[in-house]
Amino acid sequence: MNKIDLTKITKPSRYVGGEYNTPKIKKDAKVQICFCFPDVYEVGMSNLGMRILYYMLNSLDFVSCERCFAPWEDYAEALHEKDAELCSLESGTPLKNFDMVAFSVQYELCYTNVLYMLELAKIPLRTAERKQGDPIVLAGGPCSVNLEPLADFCDFIDIGEGEDVLKRIAECLAVTKGKSRADIVAALDQLEGCYAPSLHPVGFFYETDSEGNRTFVGQSLPDKVVKQQKVADMNACFCPETAQVPNLEIIHDRAVVEIFRGCANGCRFCQAGFIYRPVRERTPEYVAELSKKLLDSTGYDEISLNSLSTSDYSHLRELIDYLTPYAEVNHVNYSLPSLRMDSFLGEYADKKRKSSLTFAVEAGTQRLRNVINKNITEENVLSCLTQAFQMGYSSVKLYFMLGLPTETMDDVKAIAELAYKIHALYNREKCSKKPLKLNVSASVFIPKPFTPFQWEAFDSRESVEEKQRYLKETLRKKGIAFNYHDYDSSVAETLLARGDRRLGNVLERVYKQGGIMDGWCEYFALGRYIDALKCEKIDINEFLGAQDVNKVLPWDYVDIGVNREYFLAEREKAYKAETTPNCYKQCNNCGLLERGMCSGKVVGT
Amino acid sequence: MIVLKYEKTYPSSMVSHIDTVRLMNRIIRRSGIDIAYSAGFNPHMEIFFSPALSLGVESVCEMMAIKQPSDIEAQTKPLSNATAKSTIEISSAESQIEVNASKDCAEEAHSILHGHNADAINTNTGIINDAQSILQRLNAVTVDGIRFTACWIKEKNPNFAAHVYYASYLFCLEGIGSLKIDDITKGEYFIEYIEKGTLIKKDISDLVKFVEVRDKDCIEATLACGNKNLKADRFICGVCANNGINAEGVKIVKQKMFDEQLNEITVALL
Numbered sequence A: 001m002n003k004i005d006l007t008k009i010t011k012p013s014r015y016v017g018g019e020y021n022t023p024k025i026k027k028d029a030k031v032q033i034c035f036c037f038p039d040v041y042e043v044g045m046s047n048l049g050m051r052i053l054y055y056m057l058n059s060l061d062f063v064s065c066e067r068c069f070a071p072w073e074d075y076a077e078a079l080h081e082k083d084a085e086l087c088s089l090e091s092g093t094p095l096k097n098f099d100m101v102a103f104s105v106q107y108e109l110c111y112t113n114v115l116y117m118l119e120l121a122k123i124p125l126r127t128a129e130r131k132q133g134d135p136i137v138l139a140g141g142p143c144s145v146n147l148e149p150l151a152d153f154c155d156f157i158d159i160g161e162g163e164d165v166l167k168r169i170a171e172c173l174a175v176t177k178g179k180s181r182a183d184i185v186a187a188l189d190q191l192e193g194c195y196a197p198s199l200h201p202v203g204f205f206y207e208t209d210s211e212g213n214r215t216f217v218g219q220s221l222p223d224k225v226v227k228q229q230k231v232a233d234m235n236a237c238f239c240p241e242t243a244q245v246p247n248l249e250i251i252h253d254r255a256v257v258e259i260f261r262g263c264a265n266g267c268r269f270c271q272a273g274f275i276y277r278p279v280r281e282r283t284p285e286y287v288a289e290l291s292k293k294l295l296d297s298t299g300y301d302e303i304s305l306n307s308l309s310t311s312d313y314s315h316l317r318e319l320i321d322y323l324t325p326y327a328e329v330n331h332v333n334y335s336l337p338s339l340r341m342d343s344f345l346g347e348y349a350d351k352k353r354k355s356s357l358t359f360a361v362e363a364g365t366q367r368l369r370n371v372i373n374k375n376i377t378e379e380n381v382l383s384c385l386t387q388a389f390q391m392g393y394s395s396v397k398l399y400f401m402l403g404l405p406t407e408t409m410d411d412v413k414a415i416a417e418l419a420y421k422i423h424a425l426y427n428r429e430k431c432s433k434k435p436l437k438l439n440v441s442a443s444v445f446i447p448k449p450f451t452p453f454q455w456e457a458f459d460s461r462e463s464v465e466e467k468q469r470y471l472k473e474t475l476r477k478k479g480i481a482f483n484y485h486d487y488d489s490s491v492a493e494t495l496l497a498r499g500d501r502r503l504g505n506v507l508e509r510v511y512k513q514g515g516i517m518d519g520w521c522e523y524f525a526l527g528r529y530i531d532a533l534k535c536e537k538i539d540i541n542e543f544l545g546a547q548d549v550n551k552v553l554p555w556d557y558v559d560i561g562v563n564r565e566y567f568l569a570e571r572e573k574a575y576k577a578e579t580t581p582n583c584y585k586q587c588n589n590c591g592l593l594e595r596g597m598c599s600g601k602v603v604g605t
Numbered sequence B: 001m002i003v004l005k006y007e008k009t010y011p012s013s014m015v016s017h018i019d020t021v022r023l024m025n026r027i028i029r030r031s032g033i034d035i036a037y038s039a040g041f042n043p044h045m046e047i048f049f050s051p052a053l054s055l056g057v058e059s060v061c062e063m064m065a066i067k068q069p070s071d072i073e074a075q076t077k078p079l080s081n082a083t084a085k086s087t088i089e090i091s092s093a094e095s096q097i098e099v100n101a102s103k104d105c106a107e108e109a110h111s112i113l114h115g116h117n118a119d120a121i122n123t124n125t126g127i128i129n130d131a132q133s134i135l136q137r138l139n140a141v142t143v144d145g146i147r148f149t150a151c152w153i154k155e156k157n158p159n160f161a162a163h164v165y166y167a168s169y170l171f172c173l174e175g176i177g178s179l180k181i182d183d184i185t186k187g188e189y190f191i192e193y194i195e196k197g198t199l200i201k202k203d204i205s206d207l208v209k210f211v212e213v214r215d216k217d218c219i220e221a222t223l224a225c226g227n228k229n230l231k232a233d234r235f236i237c238g239v240c241a242n243n244g245i246n247a248e249g250v251k252i253v254k255q256k257m258f259d260e261q262l263n264e265i266t267v268a269l270l
């Protein structure tokens, strides 16, 4: 336990633990694991995946699992001052004394925080520098489908959903306890869904011209195909019936139940839609039961029924019928995030609060929405809003993406036109005295691995800034608020999402130049990445530009179950603005069926 | 009203006041004790706290009050068995119920409704409203550092803000007993601190009622608390700085709260 004077630290309760429902920590358990979340407490504690796996590991009698979050800068400075190291929250044990530290990597801009936490814990940054007695460093989480940029820092990586594979990892650690580091890593590398990057090197090839200038031409893949792990049955897999209750307000400060995993829609830009296939539903009885247990045991007065696309849930009505009486008696609110506001509005819209309505329209024209396979029409939006305005709603949020493949200025203009139409509609239909609060947000499209758009170019700065400027000026005329995503951080996100193992050196340089908390705009500086790439003689356009379909991609060694041919075919359909129906309507043979990972219809319907 | 006295020690002493409000809400919900929710779109429980503690300061004498459903009933339902006079008062008070929970007429109605039985379990409904069970239930679901030490069922909102004027604290740190403290309460005494980036020099002599060395590692002081307030951590850091002592690591524990005449705040007084 380090002796930091917490009264001088911002939000000290981030660092003291003691949350209600913290499982008993078994200091004598054979396997000691520390879960590390490379972002601050409030972000990490909001993460459902980490909640599940923390309880799963602590449910095993031979395992004890504690937590650690990336500390804010003032705490890190205090650690340096005292020459102390980063410790776990529960027992204040230095991270370096654990058998394994496991990072849950949720988004690209937290990669530098992995290095930050390792260094604060006084664990050697690179696998190659670690010695006998240093903990085994694992990384997993949604980014695990391409963690090549972090490969040099991770002893091994587990790819996919953690419920089953983490149990096998813990068992393997128990069996290999006391063996040499090399033996332990080799044993972990044998587990399905796991791989130790150091045992599977990759090669990079260059061409040198007559003047000695080197250009990168391609890479070889690790000599192992790693199968992404998926839970088969969401009604049978491990799921905690309680949750820790943080003592300070966190980002999603409520109970959370997953109603199903996966998404049937196949939006072509969406990585989650492909890597979490197939859709696996939970029964409404089970969800209702879980919800009640969670609420009773935590004291939360709000529960979020989560999924990637809640309105697709086959048993939504039944679930709401189960939950409503309980919620009323117990003064509980339930929220249905990512509810598509089409046919459901009248029945399920929160009649009490008239909170704001959100539409992820993503693109301005029907043509471009067909390109990205986003199944929402202008008519859907307007008819739903007509109802909503008549009911008294006065606040609307619209989400779009700029820089999508095949996008032209016409598509961008259509965004403003839709916003204008909504503005006019409100003046016709409103029954509230309030002025319309219309908010248009535009992020920058990021071509992600394991999507039909994984080969697409990332839009240029000039082009994105022109589109942003157009929308800002046009929307301002009607007093419509416009928020847009910073181009710079999207550049770094694309670089890391499509990155290869050469970026390890880049990340280390970025970190050494002060790059931490890059997900926080006040900390992020693209300049650090640009400088580091320059030092490493890597051209950023290799990652931002369009990728040759015949070229090996850094993540091609990962098998998520969806065929490469399927992605290519979807890409061709996108260019022709042809849509693909969702998996509830028909199976499109993405590849999971032939591998026995999907029955060809949505489980649970 | 349920009035509770509780301790707030490490690690809960690191929880800010606003997060403590949230945390208490959840403890109360977990305990299953019967409490009132406000009407309206966003029903919430009504809790009232004694003056907020600074982050890091521990206490063995915090207090809070929670509205019970019977408090609301007493205010909203005209009483059939009450005298004509009180019935009229209640109806005239109805519109103010949301704003002011402690109108006298509502109290009167409550005592009529409950008579002397306010401390008993209502066996008909199974609702827990006796002090002992409430205390047990809360302590069964509390968090590290929060412990409920006393509970009373009161008829009116104790209105802590109107009663609390001073609080006594213990300050423990190796060698703190050597501080020169005699002059603090005698005439002007300045401490310096930084607030919102600016250095402030402040005469605190009339905010300190009493200060005494307990032993070589501990001093005790009674400071203004409430509307006029002297933060205990600011006080000790300032005094230590004046004596050239580093206050880092000082443990501060609030002991008692007092009214304007320095009577200890007890439930009888509220």
Ligand code: SF4
Binding pocket: A277, A278, A279, A583, A586, A587, A588, A589, A590, A591, A592, A593, A594, A598, A599, A600, A601, A602
């Ligand atoms: S196999 Fe068919 S039903 Fe299953 S996820 Fe793929 S496309 Fe959808």
